Amino acid sequence: MNDPGNKVAHLSETDDISNRRADFPALQQQVNDHPLVYLDSAASSQQPAVVIDTVADYQRHDHANVHRGVHTLSHRATEAYEGARDDIVTFINASNRHEVIFTSGTTEAVNLVAQSFCRPRLAPGDKILLTQLEHHSNIVPWQLVCEQTGAELLVAPIDDSGQVDIDELMRQLHSGVKMLALAHVSNALGSINPVKSVVEKAHSLDIPVLLDGAQATPHMAVDVQDINCDFYAFSGHKMFGPTGTGVLYGKENLLETMPPYQGGGDMILEVAFDKTVYNDLPYKFEAGTPNISGMIGLGAAVRYLQAIGMERVAAYEHRLLEYMTRQLAAVDGIRLIGTADSKASVQSFLLDDIHPHDLGTILDHQGVAIRTGHHCAMPVMEYFGIPGTARASLGLYNSEDDIDRLVAALATARKLFA
Amino acid sequence: MQAETQTQDELRDLYRDLILDHARNPRNFGKLDDATDSAEGINPLCGDKLKMYFQVDADNQITNAKFEGSGCAISVASASLLTETVVGMSTQDALDYFSAIVALLNGGSATSEAKIDLGRLTALRGVREFPSRVKCATLAWQALNSAIQKESTPASTE
Numbered sequence: 001m002n003d004p005g006n007k008v009a010h011l012s013e014t015d016d017i018s019n020r021r022a023d024f025p026a027l028q029q030q031v032n033d034h035p036l037v038y039l040d041s042a043a044s045s046q047q048p049a050v051v052i053d054t055v056a057d058y059q060r061h062d063h064a065n066v067h068r069g070v071h072t073l074s075h076r077a078t079e080a081y082e083g084a085r086d087d088i089v090t091f092i093n094a095s096n097r098h099e100v101i102f103t104s105g106t107t108e109a110v111n112l113v114a115q116s117f118c119r120p121r122l123a124p125g126d127k128i129l130l131t132q133l134e135h136h137s138n139i140v141p142w143q144l145v146c147e148q149t150g151a152e153l154l155v156a157p158i159d160d161s162g163q164v165d166i167d168e169l170m171r172q173l174h175s176g177v178k179m180l181a182l183a184h185v186s187n188a189l190g191s192i193n194p195v196k197s198v199v200e201k202a203h204s205l206d207i208p209v210l211l212d213g214a215q216a217t218p219h220m221a222v223d224v225q226d227i228n229c230d231f232y233a234f235s236g237h238k239m240f241g242p243t244g245t246g247v248l249y250g251k252e253n254l255l256e257t258m259p260p261y262q263g264g265g266d267m268i269l270e271v272a273f274d275k276t277v278y279n280d281l282p283y284k285f286e287a288g289t290p291n292i293s294g295m296i297g298l299g300a301a302v303r304y305l306q307a308i309g310m311e312r313v314a315a316y317e318h319r320l321l322e323y324m325t326r327q328l329a330a331v332d333g334i335r336l337i338g339t340a341d342s343k344a345s346v347q348s349f350l351l352d353d354i355h356p357h358d359l360g361t362i363l364d365h366q367g368v369a370i371r372t373g374h375h376c377a378m379p380v381m382e383y384f385g386i387p388g389t390a391r392a393s394l395g396l397y398n399s400e401d402d403i404d405r406l407v408a409a410l411a412t413a414r415k416l417f418a
Numbered sequence: 419m420q421a422e423t424q425t426q427d428e429l430r431d432l433y434r435d436l437i438l439d440h441a442r443n444p445r446n447f448g449k450l451d452d453a454t455d456s457a458e459g460i461n462p463l464c465g466d467k468l469k470m471y472f473q474v475d476a477d478n479q480i481t482n483a484k485f486e487g488s489g490c491a492i493s494v495a496s497a498s499l500l501t502e503t504v505v506g507m508s509t510q511d512a513l514d515y516f517s518a519i520v521a522l523l524n525g526g527s528a529t530s531e532a533k534i535d536l537g538r539l540t541a542l543r544g545v546r547e548f549p550s551r552v553k554c555a556t557l558a559w560q561a562l563n564s565a566i567q568k569e570s571t572p573a574s575t576e
Binding site: 032033034353354355356357358361362365366373374387388412415416417 | 421422424425426428429430432433438442463465466467488489490491492548550551554
């Protein structure tokens, strides 16, 4: 399941899902007098009408606080909110709903694990292993817990294709390592890590593994039981849901051992000044009134994706990424950054000596939205010795036409800077 | 194709020949070893990072200016033009230019522009149509302001 390439052969042309653009209201507009081409889904994806409408319907008709009231609206809100949890259990194939904790995003999920799981277990000199590919949100939470405990970071290197050096990572996995945290898919380069084999190796040494799945869940089927990771973090707004939503999947036996991350309402069963009894999973980690409408929206996004089928999404995007890579590689003066064999969604590049920021402006003026800069992955940029890249990233709503528009816009940029 | 021509004309208004020339061949680029005043300018949005150096004499005249760093065409060209503009000025005149430039690029009123003849610096005017790039054009000037006012933290556009 981590190699969408294998799926392509089994899928026929009827699996083309290119008509999905019509589902997304934001994509039906002109930007700077050109039809919008949105190639920035790795930063945040657009939302289909069904998500927008689900959130609006909830706000109009069903809003109340969850898990509290006996009245009808509170019951409806709770049903919808907990229904979203069930949707996500199915989506990632968690073994039960206790393992799906709602968070504000990947960032909070990683911080939760760093503080609640790792902090009590770390001693001075212990190691946490990351990779050079990581997004800042999978670096800084670990740096903080290192500062608090005296533990130290180890960093597995990448190679010139932007792939993690897996042999070296395996060598760095030793008994001093108390946690391995790595991206399932790199946000800056699109490289897919062979997470299943990495988890297997780490587990053979009793090292727990957290995967940052923010760039994986929108693009491929994810089965946390098959991968067998201990924690899996992802964000709603990169998979067609609202911002401020995210999920931490954790194995129940580990979550049971962890103290609450934040204190407040909803995470307790009983409060007295001499003793508070914490609520059961997953509520122990969900203090305070949650992002009810956001999570209901994420539930709708998950159902939308399930109806299409993640394997079809992966196969379609795989073909599209191959097309994009081919078309970009043919552009005079281009340098592709990130050419790993196994990739999803993303192509970073530089064009001649044009600064990525200038490129971003020139493309935007032609209606083409890309991301420019360091993509919150400064160590990756440092490896390549560049201040940043231009990055085109795909979602299921993109088409070959979008890529042709990107290539044409790059030609205009070259002409302008000739 | 009329729309395409219009698009290219608008982009050409931002990336004028003078801007592209200074971006490609920045003047006074490098470190000024005997600088009396210096400051960094950082634009965290796009990673532009410039260091501006000035030599100011006892009469508060700027006698030399250089810069180093990396950034987009707009920020580098703006820094290059700055170094050519302020040498020979009093620090107060340079600060007045700073205010006029910031006003011009943020769509300031005609009166504030009229007070000072910005000369070639008006080539940066095209930035006004590209709000996300105004900070790139003002970055070097923010750093000049910090250097002359002796602020200890780097000028940031955020």
